[in-house]
Every structure is written in C-alpha cells, then in structure tokens.
Amino acid sequence: xxxxxxLEKRFxxxxxxxxxxxxxxGFRIEPGQLYTLLGPSGCGKTxxxxxxxxxxxxxxxxxxxxxxxxxxxARRLLxxxxxxxxxMVFQSYAIWPHMDVYENVAFPLRVSGERVREGDVxxxxxxxxxxxxxxxxERRPATRLSGGQQQRLALARALVMEPRVLLLDEPLSNLxxxxxxxxxxxxxRIQKSLGITTVYVTHDQTEALxxxxxxxxxxxGRIVQQGDPRTIYSRPATxxxxxxxxxxxxxxxxxxxxxxxxxxxxxGGRLRCAVPAGLDTGARVLVSIRPExxxxxAAGAAAAAGDGNRIAGRVVEQIFLGSLADHVIAAGGAxxxxxxxxxxxxxxxxxxxxxVDPARCIVLPEKT
Numbered sequence: 001x002x003x004x005x006x007l008e009k010r011f012x013x014x015x016x017x018x019x020x021x022x023x024x025x026g027f028r029i030e031p032g033q034l035y036t037l038l039g040p041s042g043c044g045k046t047x048x049x050x051x052x053x054x055x056x057x058x059x060x061x062x063x064x065x066x067x068x069x070x071x072x073x074a075r076r077l078l079x080x081x082x083x084x085x086x087x088m089v090f091q092s093y094a095i096w097p098h099m100d101v102y103e104n105v106a107f108p109l110r111v112s113g114e115r116v117r118e119g120d121v122x123x124x125x126x127x128x129x130x131x132x133x134x135x136x137x138e139r140r141p142a143t144r145l146s147g148g149q150q151q152r153l154a155l156a157r158a159l160v161m162e163p164r165v166l167l168l169d170e171p172l173s174n175l176x177x178x179x180x181x182x183x184x185x186x187x188x189r190i191q192k193s194l195g196i197t198t199v200y201v202t203h204d205q206t207e208a209l210x211x212x213x214x215x216x217x218x219x220x221g222r223i224v225q226q227g228d229p230r231t232i233y234s235r236p237a238t239x240x241x242x243x244x245x246x247x248x249x250x251x252x253x254x255x256x257x258x259x260x261x262x263x264x265x266x267x268g269g270r271l272r273c274a275v276p277a278g279l280d281t282g283a284r285v286l287v288s289i290r291p292e293x294x295x296x297x298a299a300g301a302a303a304a305a306g307d308g309n310r311i312a313g314r315v316v317e318q319i320f321l322g323s324l325a326d327h328v329i330a331a332g333g334a335x336x337x338x339x340x341x342x343x344x345x346x347x348x349x350x351x352x353x354x355x356v357d358p359a360r361c362i363v364l365p366e367k368t
Contacts, residue, residue, distance in 0.1 A: 039218035054081030087158030267333025
C-alpha cells in the first residue's frame with residue numbers, strides 16, 4: 001500500500017556540517033497497518049513522514065502510494081502534496097482559531113479544487129465528526145475546545161478528505177499523561193474501524209508498543225530494526241534498540257561457547273544465553289536482561305524449578321514506585337535493576353540471588 005525505497009536527505013547546518021536526515025530509508029507498509037517510526041529527536045522520523053506527505057523533497061529514492069509513484073528521483077517525478085490523497089495531523093494540530101468546529105473540518109473540502117457541493121460538504125463533515133465522536137460540537141468555537149477535543153478535531157479534518165493514507169506526527173505529545181493514555185486507545189479504535197493505512201511518528205516507546213502493528217526504530221537517519229512490538233521489545237538487534245525500547249540491564253562478557261546452548265562468561269560466573277547467529281566463541285558481547293525478567297530470591301532460598309541462571313548479589317537500594325519496587329542489586333560484576341511486587345521487596349543490604357531464564361538473556365555485539 002505504501003512503499004519507500006532508498007530515501008536520502010541531507011541538510012547543511014549553519015556551521016557547515018552535513019546531517020543525514022534520511023540515510024537509505026526503505027520500508028513497505030501493508031494495507032490497513034499502523035506503522036510507527038520511533039526514535040529520538042533528530043533521528044529522521046519526521047523528515048521521513050514529511051517526505052511521504054510531499055512537504056519535504058528527498059535528495060534521492062522512491063515513494064509509492066498503492067500503485068502510484070509520488071516521488072521517484074530517477075524519473076524526476078514529484079507529485080504535489082495536494083494530489084497524494086493523504087491526510088495529516090500535525091503535532092501542533094494547526095487548527096484555525098477564528099473558525100468553529102464545522103468550518104475547520106470543512107476547510108479542506110472548500111479549498112481542494114474538487115468543487116464539492118455544500119450538501120456533500122455537510123454530509124462528509126458530519127461523518128468525520130461522528131468518527132471521532134464529536135457530534136454536537138459543530139458550532140463550538142475552536143478556541144473553546146479542550147486539548148483532547150482539539151486533537152479529535154485535527155483528526156476529523158484529516159479524515160474528511162477520505163485519504164488513502166493517514167499520517168500522524170506526534171499527535172499526542174501536547175496532552176497530559178491521563179488524556180494521552182485514553183487517546184491512544186481512541187486513535188487505535190478509529191484506525192482499525194476505518195482500516196486506513198497509517199504512519200505514526202513518535203519518540204514515546206509506550207505509544208509505539210501499545211498502538212502499532214509494526215514498529216521501525218530509527219537512529220541517525222536509518223531504520224535499524226523493524227518488526228512487531230513484541231519482537232522489537234523482547235529481541236532487540238542492537239544496544240541502541242534495547243536501551244531505547246524500555247529499561248534494560250547490560251552485562252559485559254565474552255562468549256565461552258557458541259551455538260544453541262551458548263554460554264557467556266561474565267565477572268564471577270557464566271550465563272546461559274540466547275546468542276544470535278554470527279557471534280562466535282571468544283567474541284566480546286553485552287548481555288541484555290530486562291528488569292521484569294529477573295526473579296529476586298533471598299540467599300539460601302530454594303531455587304525455582306528449571307535450569308535458569310542464578311547470580312548471587314546484594315541489594316544496594318530499593319525504590320518504591322507504586323505498582324512495583326525497583327531494586328538496585330550489585331551482582332556478577334555489574335549493577336542490576338530488578339522489578340518486584342512491592343509486597344516482595346527486599347531492604348538494602350539484603351543478600352539475594354537473581355534468577356533469569358536463559359531465553360531472556362539476549363546477547364548483543366559489544367559494539368553496535
């Protein structure tokens with residue numbers, strides 16, 4: 001439905017340095033998918049989105065929406081933004097403050113050049129407002145809307161043109177935490193009910209994991225890993241992905257035995273781990289272990305069933321976070337964060353044992 005190939009875009013900074021905003025970006029999005037570009041500020045995600053929209057012109061590459069190419073540097077093809085059949089919601093919403101809700105939504109139809117009849121304008125505005133659950137707000141001044149209502153209005157205005165692709169540029173970043181959580185669910189509901197192919201840009205990992213069919217993690221103008229949210233979280237391909245998606249512990253080590261039953265030597269012991277192909281015996285690596293994957297037991301307590309890894313340690317600090325207790329534990333030559341239920345918390349100074357399933361010990365190249 002939407003495909004990009006080898007997109008390149010460079011910007012010159014005021015000091016003469018060249019920044020690669022897009023460095024060989026390519027992807028394919030299937031019809032009806034919600035595809036998220038996730039990464040920190042400056043990684044190239046918004047430049048990629050604006051290139052799809054036609055608001056930015058890549059230096060080279062190709063973009064196609066369905067069977068229609070909208071940009072192709074080899075053919076010197078550039079379809080204007082207003083002919084790409086896309087809808088876009090900006091981070092700032094870009095709502096006209098001097099118009100009421102009805103006129104804000106109707107505005108794209110009035111200036112589209114399609115010569116839409118007024119009766120059809122009214123029907124399409126009503127449909128768009130119903131989709132975002134804003135019936136009855138037609139004559140409400142835009143300046144008298146809450147943050148969540150403004151976000152819905154911006155979405156209705158993007159949908160009124162019945163676009164083939166919906167582009168969302170950090171649409172929830174201006175909302176408070178509670179409203180952001182509820183609007184995530186609402187956006188996902190609308191996207192799925194319409195079956196509209198959607199590209200979503202965010203730096204918020206929670207949004208990406210909660211909403212996406214596919215997550216593409218970007219770093220320095222490149223997509224470094226893409227896949228479904230569960231795979232991206234549980235099987236990061238690089239240190240950057242592991243650090244950016246959630247919290248993790250890194251333990252330096254060396255592969256003592258490669259293969260299906262791999263062993264990694266760490267300070268004070270060995271860990272059975274999941275080692276990807278291409279890493280051989282002797283390689284310097286990092287073992288990534290999520291805090292929620294560590295079971296903390298009192299020293300001397302009976303081991304859990306199975307043959308998981310066990311590392312002796314001592315609690316340095318315990319931090320109460322409401323729904324969980326974050327333990328900082330010195331063990332195996334490293335400092336671990338382990339998350340437990342508050343009722344099972346250990347006080348600082350306690351001697352403990354960390355238990356980790358080998359399948360949850362993800363080995364990454366030391367330099368990625």
